[in-house]
Each structure stands twice: as C-alpha cells, then as structure tokens.
Amino acid sequence: MTQTPQPFQRLTIIGLGLIGASISYAARQHGAAETVVGYDASADVRRRAVELGLGDIAETVADAVRDADFVVLAVPVGAVGGVAEAIGPHLTAGAIVSDTGSVKESILRDVAPHLPEGVHLVPSHPVAGTEFSGPEAGFATLFEKRWCILTPAEGTDAAAVARVAAFWRALGSKTETMDAAHHDRVLAITSHLPHLIAYNIVRTAEDLETVTESEVFKYSAGGFRDFTRIAASDPVMWRDVFLNNKDAVLEMLGRFTEDLSALQRAIRWGDAETLEALFRRTRDIRRGIIEAGQDEPEHLKKS
Amino acid sequence: MTQTPQPFQRLTIIGLGLIGASISYAARQHGAAETVVGYDASADVRRRAVELGLGDIAETVADAVRDADFVVLAVPVGAVGGVAEAIGPHLTAGAIVSDTGSVKESILRDVAPHLPEGVHLVPSHPVAGTEFSGPEAGFATLFEKRWCILTPAEGTDAAAVARVAAFWRALGSKTETMDAAHHDRVLAITSHLPHLIAYNIVRTAEDLETVTESEVFKYSAGGFRDFTRIAASDPVMWRDVFLNNKDAVLEMLGRFTEDLSALQRAIRWGDAETLEALFRRTRDIRRGIIEAGQDEPEHLKKS
Known part of the structure; x- marks a missing residue:
C-alpha cells in the first residue's frame, strides 16, 4: 500500500x-x-x-x-x-x-x-x-x-x-x-471545440436581420439555450485557450466542418436514411456520459 | 374583455x-x-x-x-x-x-x-x-x-x-x-441548427482515432456534455424536421459556417482581439435568455 x-x-x-x-x-x-x-x-x-x-x-x-x-x-x-x-x-x-x-x-x-x-x-x-x-x-x-x-x-x-x-x-x-500533448487533443474535442461552436452560433443568431433578439430569447428552449450557457464563459480565459491550443483546435475544427458538410449535403438532397442513421448513433454517447457520472438526465435537473 | x-x-x-x-x-x-x-x-x-x-x-x-x-x-x-x-x-x-x-x-x-x-x-x-x-x-x-x-x-x-x-x-x-414561414426561420436558428450542430460534434468526437470514447465520456464536463443532451433527442422526429425545413436550415447553416470560417482564421493567425471581442458579445444573449425565464443559471440547477 x-x-x-x-x-x-x-x-x-x-x-x-x-x-x-x-x-x-x-x-x-x-x-x-x-x-x-x-x-x-x-x-x-x-x-x-x-x-x-x-x-x-x-x-x-x-x-x-x-x-x-x-x-x-x-x-x-x-x-x-x-x-x-x-x-x-x-x-x-x-x-x-x-x-x-x-x-x-x-x-x-x-x-x-x-x-x-x-x-x-x-x-x-x-x-x-x-x-x-x-x-x-x-x-x-x-x-x-x-x-x-x-x-x-x-x-x-x-x-x-x-x-x-x-x-x-x-x-x-x-x-x-x-501526456500534455494528448491532454490538449482530448480537451480540444471535449471542451475547446464545443465552446468555439457555441460562441459561433450565438453570434450567428445575433446577426440575423429577420429574427429579432427577443424571439431568440423566447424560443431558446428549443435547443439554443444549451449553447448560450457555455458561450457565457470567461472571454479572456477562452481567448487564451484558442491562442495556446491552436493546432489541436484547428484539427478538430477541420474534422467538424468536414462532417458538417456531409450533413448539409444529406439535408439538401433529402437523404432521410443518412440523417436518421446518424441521429441514432449519437444517443449511445449520451448514455455513456450519464453512466460515467459526468451529467444528470435533464428531467432530474428540472424537477 | x-x-x-x-x-x-x-x-x-x-x-x-x-x-x-x-x-x-x-x-x-x-x-x-x-x-x-x-x-x-x-x-x-x-x-x-x-x-x-x-x-x-x-x-x-x-x-x-x-x-x-x-x-x-x-x-x-x-x-x-x-x-x-x-x-x-x-x-x-x-x-x-x-x-x-x-x-x-x-x-x-x-x-x-x-x-x-x-x-x-x-x-x-x-x-x-x-x-x-x-x-x-x-x-x-x-x-x-x-x-x-x-x-x-x-x-x-x-x-x-x-x-x-x-x-x-x-x-x-x-x-x-x-406566420408559418417566419416560425420556420425563427426555429431554424433557435432549435434546428443547434440540434444539427450537436449531432454533428458528437459524431466528430466518436470518429476520432486518437481519443478514446472513454476519454470523451470522462472529460465531457468541459462543455461537450451540453451538446450530447440535445443530440440524444428522438432520431425520427429530427430527421423529419430537417427534411421539412430544408431551406431555412440550409440558410442558417450557411451563415453559421461563414462565421465559423472567420473564427477559424482568427485562431490560425492568433488574432486575440477578434476572439476576445466576439466572446464578450455573446454573454449578453445569455443574460437575455435568463431574464426571459427560458433557462435558469447553471449553479442553481446543480445545487
């Protein structure tokens, strides 16, 4: 011992x-x-x-x-x-x-x-x-x-x-x-890219000419609010993260946009099978996170 | 009356x-x-x-x-x-x-x-x-x-x-x-695009060769878990949403990737000012959502 x-x-x-x-x-x-x-x-x-x-x-x-x-x-x-x-x-x-x-x-x-x-x-x-x-x-x-x-x-x-x-x-x-280099790759996908995406979508929403800010607030329970939570994190801390983990973040971002283009194509061409198959796969990951004790199911939080 | x-x-x-x-x-x-x-x-x-x-x-x-x-x-x-x-x-x-x-x-x-x-x-x-x-x-x-x-x-x-x-x-x-058409645009940004992004990042994480699934689970509290929650939604329901709101979703997605490219460029060139300025803007939106009663501050949920 x-x-x-x-x-x-x-x-x-x-x-x-x-x-x-x-x-x-x-x-x-x-x-x-x-x-x-x-x-x-x-x-x-x-x-x-x-x-x-x-x-x-x-x-x-x-x-x-x-x-x-x-x-x-x-x-x-x-x-x-x-x-x-x-x-x-x-x-x-x-x-x-x-x-x-x-x-x-x-x-x-x-x-x-x-x-x-x-x-x-x-x-x-x-x-x-x-x-x-x-x-x-x-x-x-x-x-x-x-x-x-x-x-x-x-x-x-x-x-x-x-x-x-x-x-x-x-x-x-x-x-x-x-190892520090491995840490930086793991966190690039589990933390840095999610923050980047969240900051980005909040900005995209803010810049729309045809949807008002008040509409974005009111109907955010449809999914958007989950992004605003992490997009409210400390700006200086996050600026420094992206400046100091550039290579790993750019690599993960490259993979993400590659995957997103494929999804975009599936939507444009009405490829129902590809969409449904992908949406089914992602449920298992959620289950894994709850089993690993890193989040609680949402309805428990709301009660 | x-x-x-x-x-x-x-x-x-x-x-x-x-x-x-x-x-x-x-x-x-x-x-x-x-x-x-x-x-x-x-x-x-x-x-x-x-x-x-x-x-x-x-x-x-x-x-x-x-x-x-x-x-x-x-x-x-x-x-x-x-x-x-x-x-x-x-x-x-x-x-x-x-x-x-x-x-x-x-x-x-x-x-x-x-x-x-x-x-x-x-x-x-x-x-x-x-x-x-x-x-x-x-x-x-x-x-x-x-x-x-x-x-x-x-x-x-x-x-x-x-x-x-x-x-x-x-x-x-x-x-x-x-109006139904306006609804479909508003929801494309407050709900449909967030779900699409969430499904996509979960898939990107799953496909990595150098980061294990168990690492993704364990370190998901860094931000990733917030995406898995909405990526666990009903696959058939969401397939149908994207097939039936194609135009508005593709438009919002186009704006999102345009903005993301600008962010990617700022990271690549170490543009600290652009990153920090963007990260500051997004906090106000979060405040608006909480004031509109559509979410609670996270520390209240966790207590």
Whole structure:
C-alpha cells in the first residue's frame, strides 16, 4: 500500500476567479492545506476576496508565495508565463507549482523556464466550471466527482506528482495522469471545440436581420439555450485557450466542418436514411456520459 | 374583455410519445378537456399507454377521433400528412385539428388538403422537450412557462384559434401567433441548427482515432456534455424536421459556417482581439435568455 501524502502547510492561489476561489473554499473545507494565501493582479478582486474570506490575501505576488509549499496558478493560460517569471525568485526550494489551465503543453513551455532548481512543476487541469466568473462565483463543491488531469513532464519527482493528485482527490475530484500533448487533443474535442461552436452560433443568431433578439430569447428552449450557457464563459480565459491550443483546435475544427458538410449535403438532397442513421448513433454517447457520472438526465435537473 | 373560451369536451391525441403523453397528463390535471382519448400507430406504445393511464386508448385511428372536438397530432412532422388523410373522413364538423410539430409550413401543406369542410386547422408548436422520448418520458409540467407558437393560415376561424391558445395557456404555456414561414426561420436558428450542430460534434468526437470514447465520456464536463443532451433527442422526429425545413436550415447553416470560417482564421493567425471581442458579445444573449425565464443559471440547477 502507498502512504497517503501529507497535506500542504501553506497553499498559495494566484488568481481569484471562479476556479481560484473554489479551490480556496474546498481546500480549507477538506483540510487539504493548513493555510491558504491568495493573490490577484486586480486590486478590486483582492478587496472582494478579503470580503469573501478567501484566505490571507497578499498585496504582492512576492509576499503571496513566500514560504508556500504549494502554489496554484489559477489565471488564464496566456498569463501563466508572466506570473511564473514574477514568482520564480521568491519560491522556496522543494515547493510544488501547479496550475488549472485548459491547455497543458503551453504551461510546460511557459512556466518551467522560470522556476528555480528544486521547485517541482506539476500542471493540473480540473475539468469543471460554470457559466459564471469572478471570486463571487466560487463554491466548495465545484470539483466534486469531476476529473482532474495531471500532465507532469517526464522525469518529474513522483512524490510531488502524488501530493498534487492527493490534493485534488481531497477536494472530491478523480485524477488521471497523461501526456500534455494528448491532454490538449482530448480537451480540444471535449471542451475547446464545443465552446468555439457555441460562441459561433450565438453570434450567428445575433446577426440575423429577420429574427429579432427577443424571439431568440423566447424560443431558446428549443435547443439554443444549451449553447448560450457555455458561450457565457470567461472571454479572456477562452481567448487564451484558442491562442495556446491552436493546432489541436484547428484539427478538430477541420474534422467538424468536414462532417458538417456531409450533413448539409444529406439535408439538401433529402437523404432521410443518412440523417436518421446518424441521429441514432449519437444517443449511445449520451448514455455513456450519464453512466460515467459526468451529467444528470435533464428531467432530474428540472424537477 | 374577451370571454374565456370553453374547455374541450373530447380531446384526441394521436401519437403518444413524450409530447403526446405530457399533453394527456397536463390537459386532465388542468381540466382543459373533459375526456382524453389516445392513439398511437404502435401496438406496443398503445399497450404501455394503457398501463400508464394516458386516457381512453383507442385501437383504430377512426375510433380515436370519433366525436372529438379537438384533435392534436403529436407525431413526427413527416407523418402528419398520412395521419390527416386517415382521420379526415372520421372528423366531426366543427372539430379543431392542431399538432405539435417543430416545422409549420409543411403542416399547412400536408394536413389542410385532407380536412373536410367545417373542420378548423390551427397548427401549434410547444417549444418544450427533454432528452427523453416515448410515453414513459411524459410529465404534466413539461409545458409550464414555455412558449407555444400558433401558426394558423390567413382566414382561419378566430374563435378556433382562441380556443387552441386558451388550451395551451391552461397547460401553463405562454402563446404567440405568427406566420408559418417566419416560425420556420425563427426555429431554424433557435432549435434546428443547434440540434444539427450537436449531432454533428458528437459524431466528430466518436470518429476520432486518437481519443478514446472513454476519454470523451470522462472529460465531457468541459462543455461537450451540453451538446450530447440535445443530440440524444428522438432520431425520427429530427430527421423529419430537417427534411421539412430544408431551406431555412440550409440558410442558417450557411451563415453559421461563414462565421465559423472567420473564427477559424482568427485562431490560425492568433488574432486575440477578434476572439476576445466576439466572446464578450455573446454573454449578453445569455443574460437575455435568463431574464426571459427560458433557462435558469447553471449553479442553481446543480445545487
């Protein structure tokens, strides 16, 4: 049997939005860290974090990470490089640095060069979120039953990886370790492309000359509303995801539009068989997701 | 003040799936019809409808509509013409015929020619549904707070239209009347295109060689699961929608792919400004939908 890793003494969360705030609540609730220190680049967010009681809120990034044995960067993936550069000189030997970004190859590329020797980088991605952003949106149960994917580079200290995995499990998540490049392909299809499509259809609807905005609102229960939920996600976070996972997203998008052209052709030519056959196939996937505990059937939610 | 129209004496529902069964429960619960008669082309569904207590279940379509003052066709839009032809000779003068289809021009085209003189056609579309199909999926509150759109042809008896509107309002819906062609354009963007996109992305995910199905299930909370919900809808119903609203769907699809190409270009060239500007715009639409009462914020659902 493996020994259960020790909880962290001093957890520092950089970036106090939905994810950072939720980590703060969950880590303290589950005793996954003795002290929680928070920092956000925005003075306004720091003030709100104090009011919300998100931990000891530091006024500088250097103060925030001092003596921390675990530092989590919960900022948009385009910002991690700058944060890593800023905290690098202030990190304690033996500290572990992690993050929460939806893209992982770019984390290794942007963060690793700034960390001093003896500091371990264990990138992580909690696959969880809501349509809301900001510290007020955080809540302790956000990570429960959701997967958290760790993507340490080859040769990363095994004990550090185990401690990070144990941290996320303490917060209620299930953990998996995979190669960063594979992660970026998997998430390109399960998360990045869906967001792109959702943002796009909402824009298409908004630009129509013959259908009013009020009609789009009123009749959105026919399917459209499900897209608007994910299209309401944080704009800066998503801008950075697409800029930093370009290749995988463009590949998935290419496949998607190829498939869509085939569907378009089937509609144009009235090919009933092709349409029905496709629509039957997709039900099994839905069943798999519910069985995997990653969603509840809709009528249960509405009751 | 307008007089409240009389409830119906004898409501016949043809087609006992999710929608037909829900109408049966809701109509009796709200006293919108004194007697409810049901019929389904499938003997197995008729048997289950008897067990579920969905009303007096008739063994032939002719028996089902005999003496009915209100007949609702709750079958896929591709099937309404055949049903109309079968019931036409058995309808009582003065009866009102309605339906629940997601396409409305084709209803006027396929149903009207089969109705005898003195029978009123008032097509309706309750914009409501779940990811489930079949009589067991029905429930009385399905239509509450949702919109029901009526699309009577010009010159339709105003009293008949008022009675159908009053029926849906009795079931908890809000009603709106519009031209069938306009309805088909509005629904093409708020319902048909979202379903098409959802079916398509689920297929794209399923066809990947390098990402396993199990990975798609596990990490679906990143956005993908929202698409699988609507891609699990009834395959025959949706096949018929696309075959019968071809022009409007192809137009919306053309606009969507045009917009998607522009987004693809922005990703390829790293155009951060364009991406962020678009992602900001779409949040307002989400707010509008929640204010219009057509969805609840996600964290309320999850609590």
